[in-house]
Amino acid sequence: MTPGKRYASSTDVARLAGVSQSAVSRSFTPGASVSAETRRKVMAAADALGFRPSIIPQIMLTNRSGLVAVIVGGLRNAFYGAVLERFATRLRDAGHQVLLVPVESDYSLDTVLEELRSYRVDAIVSGLAVLSQEVADALSAFRIPIVSCNTSVTSDWVASVDSDNRGAGRVAAEWLRRCGGTRFAYLAGPEESPASRDRLDGFRAGLAALGLGEPRVVIGDYSYDGGRAAAARLFAEAPADAIFCANDLVALGAMDAIRKRLGLRIPEDVMVIGYDDIPSAAWDSYDLTTFDQDPEGLVVQALDLVREMSENGPARGRVRVVEARFIPRGSTRNPTP
Template sequence: MSERPPTSHDVAREAGVSQSAVSRVFAEGASVSPAMRARVEAAAARLGYRPSRLPAIMRSGKSDIVAVVIGGLYNPFHTMTLESFTQALAAASKQTLVVRVDNDRDLDEALGGLVSLKVDGVLSALSVSSALAAQELDRYRLPIVTLNSSVQSRWICAVNSDNAEAGRQAAQLLHASGSRHFAGILGPADTLSHSARALGFASTVQGFGDASLQVSHGGYDYEWGRQEGARLLDLAERPDGIFCGNDLIAFGLVDRWAEAGLYAPRDFRIIGYDNMPSAAWSRFALTSYDQNTDLMARSAIELLLRFDECAPCTRVIEPRLVRRTSC
């Protein structure tokens, strides 16, 4: 038995017809008699033949393939987003091409290859960092929908979590729970999501009048949370109300403070962001904001499929607070 996959010529021989007849059977809209179609399809089924989609893609310029660009999978939020994107694309009868990059500055290089593959568009869990970066991406004339980005253009739309409002709510909840010394531990200051969360949190705390506040920006990861947790332990006025830019940061701080004998909510209160599955573990019991990645993904795909009508466009999705015992 041949190791190669069956071709249209093999189907033609099996069915006793010409190769052009096989091509017509599998060409959308081509005129073929019912008897011929049944004969060719039966032969194809016996051989396990599946026609190539490349000719149709080249003719129409549409592949029904959408590229999903994702960042470091060390962060469970990215795997949650990837799952939401792939499920929503399948529901829209689209195929998914997954592309992993390290940061948004790699989008330009990735898109060059994606254009040559004739993908219909790009969904990116990474934001576009600047208007200059958007100009570079626009030259590919490929529809892009990003998550949590402040930059839009002719070819770039965004679906954002309501980051600033979540920061405001977190401050109010911590204050209502009795906190008076506040800390915000966020990711990079040059990202929309973490800068907006910090702004909403800080502006609200400053309005309380009876509160102290400090805000720091750094990494997205567990080690950044541990590092800031160690620094805060040494302060004369240790924070008792902490808002973290994501759950990984919160986990790092919680673990570091547990080593010092401090636990939430007895000694402090803490709120995270993303509502990762591990936030529900009894070790953390972390109150966290759920970005509703399923809704964000569906909204992103809707924008992508209606791109000519919508671009440029931003949609804002309100995150959902999930209360646990940490606050």
């Protein structure tokens, strides 16, 4: 290895060890046919040169890079951070590397896709960005396994993992009713979010099953500020006393608006339920009743789908549903038995 060079090659090691380059390669291949003596010499030379086999030629040979792209939007939400961390950890444990791709919106994906292709990524996990049907189809044409969370698009190479949004919506409706709720409302996420829509569908279905009418709905944007504004708009029109929110951030914003701006008490005057169980939901100031999306389960299922598609090819529209665990806390009253 010449002084300025950053990496020694297997040829450098072979020269120093006095063996062939093939012998070096074999020494680093588990189960290959090398004598103990040769391996010893090779390892000594490798240590001396700081050699470590490059994975790049392997990628060239196999077109499998070991890279899995994880596309995320909005890491400011601690829930996404938690999920991302789990994804990354598990992917690494499974021997993959994680290529992080932050996107603002899915139309910015187009340019990104080409790059991912040129890096020969093995799979794409569309963490939590909204994935449109067009983009899904474009992606699908590349024959790269894609697993998308909480979206409803379908395409050959796109599978998805969803939280049981509908089921949770129903549970929220029932719980709020049992706790004495009478005027129901839903503070939604962005209009195009399938997760938000599904939660609302479930909420509606739950209310209907109890013989109750439609909840009032205010469109928001999954953020604290959005939740605060949505609550203000809701109460400006008419009061509500049983509010289901598209996610925890919205719920926390709503709670603050209700308490600090409207001067109402939670849960005495108004009950609030969120979704995600982000850390702040458990904080003393909020003590928010919510649903644990089971990020662990989400991640496990997603990675299982990745594995499955990598091995068996396209799995058109396969969907795995992960149960959401209801977590009653102090933002709802005690249910009547």
